[in-house]
Amino acid sequence: MAMEFHWFLPTNGDSRDIVGGGHGVPVGAAGGVRPASVGYLGQVARSAEQLGFAGALTPTGAWCEDAWLTTAMLSQVTERLKFLVAFRPGLLSPTLAAQMASTFQRLSGGRLLLNVVTGGESAEQRQFGDFLDKDARYARTGEFLGIVRGLLQGQTISYEGEHLHVEGARLAHVPETSPAIYFGGSSKAAGPVAAAHADVYLTWGEPPAQVAEKLAWIRTLRPDMRFGIRLHVITRDTAGQAWAEAERLLRGVSEEDIAAVQAGLRRSESVGQRRMLDLNGGTRDGLVVAPNLWAGVGLVRGGAGTALVGSHREVADRIEEYASLGIDEFILSGYPHLEEAYWFGEGVLPELARRGRWSHPAGVTAGPAQVPFAGAPRP
Template identity: 85%
Template sequence: MDFHWFLPTNGDSRDIVGGGHGTPSGSAGGVRPLTIGYLGQIARSAEQLGFVGALTPTGAWCEDAWLTTAMLTEVTERLKFLVAFRPGLISPTLAAQMSSTFQRLSGGRLLLNVVTGGESGEQRQFGDFLDKDARYARTAEFLTVVRGLLRGETVSYAGEHLRVENAKLARVPEVPPTIYFGGSSPAAGPVAAEHADVYLTWGEPPAQVAEKLAWIRTLKPDMTFGIRLHVITRDTAEQAWAEASRLLRNVSEQDIAAVQAGLRQSESEGQRRMLDLHGGSRDGLVVSPNLWAGVGLVRGGAGTALVGSHTEVADRIEEYASLGISEFILSGYPHLEEAYWFGEGVLPELRRRGLWRHPAGEKGTAPTAIPFAGVPLEKAS
């Protein structure tokens, strides 16, 4: 299994930072401003700890993913960048050219996260006035052109939404970037089956994830699957749950009501499923063993976190892996510190079980050898 971390391109904090799917950016306090220096710290730490890549989001609420990650290739060596972008806001030929350039000049470190877009209001900010179903149809057309160009083909295509004539790339990458795609709407399945290498789901309880994976397998039996989750992992379960409680301590009922009202306007089926896990209430936030829906009270998009001791979080990851999940895209608050907790606590446990190895092989730095906050680390069992 592979693990990816997250780059907070709208700033970071010890509190839950809003953003994505209609929520306002910002935090209750302690915001760490976005700088390449800080993102570089996170990226280098993720690389050293053993993460394969790092997701960078897209939207009006954050910095541009293409430009940010291109800068970060200069301060990392192995880490791949899962660049989120939205079809329809850019020409497919230009997107293929950008992908080819990034892939070749970075030494094969580009991954593409195709985001159709679930919020018409935000899409209109970028000049896109299609409805949701039309956006999915356009995504399929877009990926038809992009994948053909990245294979080195000359593409002429005339669809309902997109048209190109004799499009061709001057240079084609040796290995095209892997395409990640998520969507819970009925219209998303066929697009994923035809064009995606990895299908992504948000962190729903295992039974719901199993149903979603079964749906996609009926369309593409050999699909690879990934899951997007937050993590709060500590030496003991008590410490982890105390941190989860702290994240919501300064959040008022008015804050929750305001965010939930905005999110209920979302057209995203995945967002609706996230909201249904908690119903906007602080009660019953543990929706499955070690799966906490508190993040989704004040943040759009991925709204659940794995919370517990390192062993418990490893257990839950193994459970998702048993369903067919092989890629885990994780994040936490703040992202630098939580990357260390996971990398120094959970990854050694998964390695002990024979479920994970450092992507750099024997040359990779063992997670237990990296000091955190100046405190010597104990040897992992």
């Protein structure tokens, strides 16, 4: 299967510096200088679409704008781009979720993808009125996805489980194509749920050997699973320029900032978050954890905490390495998201196109990656 690339919509604000958010990071801990307006997010979405990204991930949580509402607005200023909408099953009924997905899918022309986030932080879940523990949340997610899938396929569902109960549920309008379900989770409870209900299993960007182990685990549960990886990226015309940018991102971060964020992240219940913490060690030392894989982002940001850093050719090499493990889809981001999308789209994607590993979804011929790209004007 050909590689697909997705970008990221910074719905908690954007900046030339690392913007906080996600697991264990307090709301407002590191606000962006570019507000998450429809105007700015529309720029990011349209640019990603033109550059050749297949879709865009929108996060979920108390720290960012609502993913459903934001992407519904952005669907009206884009034409082809799909939206990978993150949502938490415990916060709405499965019938309502299926109705929302069906409406989005039909009215957007089939441009919805679903990123199911079980929720790794009990404290945040309680803000929304969800008081189940982590294992119970995974069990509920399995029940939830079974109902949603059936409804989107046109079934009438009556179901009484441990956590969910519906009677005679059905959709008045069934989409021609059900949106693909993306699912991530590193805990033992996550694997069976992913195997039973997901189309694409997502992992955060760990060193290739660790990714290979995780993929092998999921394949024992579901041999035909597709895989995606979530990474940040810093790519430039030369490796030196890319690493200089990585160093700049941390230059303005104080030791107090790092200590405060790390303390919050260490309270996380997420196994994936703990694996990110193990990579960065809470210190600026030893952040290159594999060739061109830098763990510096995770010092001051929850969730995905690693970045591919290097020249366009080097980043393309690392992408091919992950693809050789079985990764089909790459969900990327960078600071600021508008400019970094251009660096990747004008540098790495043409390199992969020349290697026969990628083609523009709209059939656009990629330009030469050797031509230096000046990037968008800096704020």
